Amino acid sequence: MAFEAPKIDYTGKIKEITLGTGNKAVKVGGSTSYPFYLFEGQMPNPPRIAMEVFDFAPDDWAEAAVEPFKDVIGDPVAWAKKNIQEYGAEMIALQLRSIDPNGLNRSANEAAATAKRVIDAVDVPVILWGVANHEKDTEVLRLIAESCEGKNLALGPVEEEDYKQIGASAIAYKHTVIASSPIDINLAKQLNILLDNLGVPGNKIIVDPTTGALGYGLEYTYSVMERDRMAALTQEDEKLQYPLICNVGYEVWKTKEAKMKTGDDIKFGDSKKRGIIMECVTAMSLLLAGADILIMRHPESIKLIRKMITDLAS
Amino acid sequence: MGLSGIEIYKLLPQTNCGDCGVPTCLAFAMKLAAGQTELAKCPQVSEESKQKLDIASAPPILPVTVGKFKTGGETVLFRHEKSFVNPTGIAVLVTDKMSDAEADKRITNFRELRYERVGLVLKADLIAVKSESGDAGAFEKLVGKAKDAAGGDGGLILMADTAELLAAGLKAAADQKPLLYAATKSNAEAVAALAKENKCPVAVKGENLDEVIELTQKLTGMGLKEIVIDSGSRKLRKVFEDQVILRRAAIKKAFRPLGFPTITFPCEMSNDLMEETLIASTLIAKYGGIVVLSDLEGHSLFPLVVQRMNIFTDPQRPMATEQGIYPINNPDDNSPVLITTNFSLTYFIVSGEIEGSRIPTWLLVLDTEGLSVLTAWAAGKFAADAIGPFVKKSDIVGKIKHRSLIIPGYAASISGELEEELPDWKITIGPREAAHIPAFLKQYKAS
Structure with missing residues (x-):
């Protein structure tokens, strides 16, 4: 008698969410099984990658991460265009790091104007990512939401402390929110409920579980995402049936091991390859835990992860 | 694990002697059922009961020891339920068709690429020595070369198509109890006999899960317990699917013929070490017992051993650094x-x-x-x-x-x-x- 594989009876489905507008809009979510368990469910929209752009010229990046962008760093519009034209980016994630009150502390008006120029220059969906400073994020994201009405941007991180303000802007100007909670399934659920009560439509929420990089809390993110998918797919927890987004590149490339130079310690091999593999191993782990969107940095990392997604899904 | 406290109680002496440190046999049985104590603590239990209980209380994925390396013994599907038991073994491949320099480089890297983190030493675990030429002498010689590096705190895998070649490799390293790879449909009896004679763990390789089941049943029928499974495919999607199904069948259905750790071959699934590393990272997250890589480089091994530590760390206990x-x-x-x-x-x-x-x-x-x-x-x-x-x-x-x-x-x-x-x-x-x-x-x- 042939062996019959035990299957899981999934009762839930991840919501399908569209980012951007027009023919370059990107649809994510829709899964009816655990990630890549294609023998017992569907993944109608395989995970997608958003490529990072910084809104100013970072001065502390690893050499390997600067190299592909050295002609466009400091010019976010050119950077975004290069990501799309040269590296085939399907989405842009603009990291609004210039607004950090502990860093450059650029004014909201200036940062929002830069963001608008980037958004207007590209036709792919744009994700805007603040610095988790509630006042500053609120100020900047509101301005961007208003000046780019109807573009269906993804605005984040939206946290319990600023969901009302950013959520209201998203509703008013038809954008999507990135609901962000600190690696805790109950807090994630609670924030989704709050956003729902505020009136954010169910198809305008994606969830950021908070990303820990390889060696820096990856396991916490991994498990919270697995529990999240379990609740969404097998326990019909509607308030967790949203696509998940992970801010991978930023978290990985700031670690000590990703920045170490070749030769600092011979046991760590080639600096460039190490950084790329660290970014990819983090991305791979989070894909298996349920990520629908990955924000990534290095073009070679992105190429490798695209190949892996294809291999796992075909 | 499969038995309830009451079922276990029936097999105990029921004398309430207290020698196990628990006042009554029933209380001891309850503790056993909950996995909080070991049967070995009861000095009075009969041989017959012991055998029955051993079989029933074995983890759904049987533990396998290769030299100093342990795999299997897993009890859950998700790490948040209970921590995973034995981290995926990382192996590097050397073959008798490689130049001496290539093989030496891999063996040296195996020995030297070690990373200390939170008081743990992170490293590769196994050297897989493969006979590609079919020359028994060359194989024996290469096994001899890899033996010292693998023997310290790791293990050896011997890979060959026939029992004769495996026997030649064993001559150089039988004392290290290497994993013999592999018993297939065509050579199962001979390879299993060799494993039994030398008390070595053995891998089965089937074309698909049905064939794997036939093979593990044949080997367990011959009295072998330490078995590792290669489900055959070298396509990522299929290998991934097989790992999930194997683990689930063993844990959710207590399906013994698939209740063994697995061996996988990223080295045969890509020609690019970076891609191989990502395939390995997929199999570390999802249930691979052993991953065999074509090479070890600092920039590829370090991310992999850190990921493995992250996945296999106890989710209930925070990792701590020394004061x-x-x-x-x-x-x-x-x-x-x-x-x-x-x-x-x-x-x-x-x-x-x-x-x-x-x-x-x-x-x-x-x-x-x-x-x-x-x-x-x-x-x-x-x-x-x-x-x-x-x-x-x-x-x-x-x-x-x-x-x-x-x-x-x-x-x-x-x-x-x-x-x-x-x-x-x-x-x-x-x-x-x-x-x-x-x-x-x-x-x-x-x-």
């Missing part, structure tokens, strides 16, 4: 002194930021039982009466001329009490977030 003084960027007697807690993430992030600042600094790490600054402060473990004695007892005073201590911003409220505990010291409140340490240190240095 002590950590010199960063070659500090001298004028360098600033910072203090933080020993939650490993806190330590990694704080030390990483200090390193990134390039400012020579002494970092004191206080044992707070693995709690982060805010939690430890709230729990009273990062308090003046813990920090004071620690600073005094540590030999930091012998390393510096000044008496200035920088505490985390989140613990600002303890500064007054700390000044009382350390009257000679000036206490400065540092930033709350580690990310702001470099800016703080730059300014601190200037003042």
Whole structure:
């Protein structure tokens, strides 16, 4: 008698969410099984990658991460265009790091104007990512939401402390929110409920579980995402049936091991390859835990992860 | 594991002798059923009962030992349920068609690429020696070469198509109980007999799960228990699917013929080491027992062993760093002194930021039982009466001329009490977030 594989009876489905507008809009979510368990469910929209752009010229990046962008760093519009034209980016994630009150502390008006120029220059969906400073994020994201009405941007991180303000802007100007909670399934659920009560439509929420990089809390993110998918797919927890987004590149490339130079310690091999593999191993782990969107940095990392997604899904 | 407390009780002597340390046999049975004690603690149990209980209480995925390396023994599907037991083994392939230099490089890297992190040594575990030429002498010689490197704290895998070749390899290393790869449909009897005779673990390779089941049943029928499964496919999607189905069948359905750890071959699934590494990372997350790689490089092995540590760490227990003084960027007697807690993430992030600042600094790490600054402060473990004695007892005073201590911003409220505990010291409140340490240190240095 042939062996019959035990299957899981999934009762839930991840919501399908569209980012951007027009023919370059990107649809994510829709899964009816655990990630890549294609023998017992569907993944109608395989995970997608958003490529990072910084809104100013970072001065502390690893050499390997600067190299592909050295002609466009400091010019976010050119950077975004290069990501799309040269590296085939399907989405842009603009990291609004210039607004950090502990860093450059650029004014909201200036940062929002830069963001608008980037958004207007590209036709792919744009994700805007603040610095988790509630006042500053609120100020900047509101301005961007208003000046780019109807573009269906993804605005984040939206946290319990600023969901009302950013959520209201998203509703008013038809954008999507990135609901962000600190690696805790109950807090994630609670924030989704709050956003729902505020009136954010169910198809305008994606969830950021908070990303820990390889060696820096990856396991916490991994498990919270697995529990999240379990609740969404097998326990019909509607308030967790949203696509998940992970801010991978930023978290990985700031670690000590990703920045170490070749030769600092011979046991760590080639600096460039190490950084790329660290970014990819983090991305791979989070894909298996349920990520629908990955924000990534290095073009070679992105190429490798695209190949892996294809291999796992075909 | 499969039996209830009552079912176990029926097999115990029921004398309530208490020799096991538990007052009654029923209470002992309940503990056994919950996995809180071992049958070995009962000196009175009959051989017959013992055998029955051993079979019933074995984990759904049987444990397998290859030299000093252990795999299998898993009991859950998700790490948040209960921590995974034996981390996926990382193996490197050497073949008798490689040049000496190529094989030597792999063996040297196997031995030397070791990373210390949170008190653990992270490293590859196994060397897979493969006969590609079919020459018994060449195989034996190569096994002999790999043997010492693998023998210390790892294990060997012998890969060949026939029992004769495997026997030749075994001549060089039978004492290390290598994993014999593989028993297939065409050679199962001979390979199984060799494994039995030498008390070695053995891998089965089937074209698909049905064939695997036939093979494991045949081998268990011959009395072999230490079996590893290769489900045949070299396509990522299929290999991934097989791992999930195997693990699920064993754990959810207690399906014994698939209740063994697996061996997988990223080295046969790609020609690019970076891609291979990502295939391996997929199989580390999802249920691979062993992953065999074509090569080991620092930049590929390091990310993989860290990922493995992350996945296999106990989700209930925070990882902790050792209490002590950590010199960063070659500090001298004028360098600033910072203090933080020993939650490993806190330590990694704080030390990483200090390193990134390039400012020579002494970092004191206080044992707070693995709690982060805010939690430890709230729990009273990062308090003046813990920090004071620690600073005094540590030999930091012998390393510096000044008496200035920088505490985390989140613990600002303890500064007054700390000044009382350390009257000679000036206490400065540092930033709350580690990310702001470099800016703080730059300014601190200037003042």
